[in-house]
Amino acid sequence: MNAEPAVQQRLLELAEVDAELNRIQHRRRAMPELAEIADAERSVRERKDAVVAAETRGADLDRDIQRLERDVDGVRARVQRDKGMLAGAGVSAKQASDLQHELDTLARRQSVLEDELLEVMEQREAVQTNLDAARTELAAGEQILADAAARRDAAAGDLDVAEAGRKRDREPLVAGLPADLLAVYERSRVRQGIGAALLRARRCGACRLELDTQEISHIRTAPPNEVLRHEECGVIMVRTSESGL
Structure with missing residues (x-):
């Protein structure tokens, strides 16, 4: 294949433009913001899991609290009923004894339920504290992710501008070959x-x-117009006064 030396030398201009485009693509793939975003996304996922776990635990404890409150209310209602019956007229000694026995049993049951309710309510308070902290950490993690994404978008925008400029530079070079x-x-x-x-000082560039x-x-x-290719790498070698021939 033949091409005038001046035409071949235009390949060097094209190669420099393409090298810059390659560097732009490398910078795009190696943006530090990409690693930051990956770390931030992983952190956000973990923090979301922590929020969900705390919310689930809180919901379970809320159901336990509602159940215990119903049980306590039921016991209190029975206590009021039995006390009313005990205070009523016409209650035999055996009935009074049975009612008093039931009231004693209900009192113990109410005490157990109230202690259990208090313990569960304390657990719920601790879970709420953990949930609030988890939500705060999640919000902070989401902000870190948003900041990293904004920096990535800004850097990518700069690269887009540089890439578009080099592509415009490339068009007339390609058109003339x-x-x-x-x-x-x-x-x-x-x-x-x-x-x-460039073939410089007898070395393939x-x-x-x-x-x-x-x-x-x-x-x-x-001949000067012969297009030469390096046997080792296959790249077109362009001869100039720097080639050392």
């Missing part, structure tokens, strides 16, 4: 990440390997 030369360049860029490189004597001899005798 022969189709067959551009096709070879693009294939090399896809495979190697670099389409063309892409892989940095020094060319052997046989290859240098071939390059010296090649």
Whole structure:
């Protein structure tokens, strides 16, 4: 394949633009905000789990409190009933004895229920404290995530602007190249990440390997318009006064 030396040298301009586009893509993938966001998202998930666990525990204790309060109310109602019957007229000695026995039993039952209710209410208060703290931590974690996402979006916006600018720079360079030369360049860029490189001081500018004597001899005798490719990496080598030939 042949192309005028000036045309080949335009490949170096194109390669520099493409190298900058590659660097932009690397910076996009390696933004520190991405790692921050991943950590923040993991933290938010854990804190949400903690909130849900506290809410679930609180709901369970609320049901226990309601059950115990119903039981206490039931016992108190029976106590009032029995006291009313005991104070009524026409109660035999046996009935009075039975009612008093039941009142004593109810008093013990009420004491047990009230102690249990107090204990559960204390547990519920502790759970609420934990829930409030978990919600505060979740809100803080969500703010950290939002801040990191905002920084990521700002950084990505800057990269978008830089990328768009370099793509605009690329268009006239591509438009001025022969189709067959551009096709070879693009294939090399896809495979190697670099389409063309300067041959400087007998070294390939892409892989940095020094060319052997046989290859240098071939390059010296090649016509200036011949498009040369490095045998090792396949990249188009562009000759200039810096090539050391």
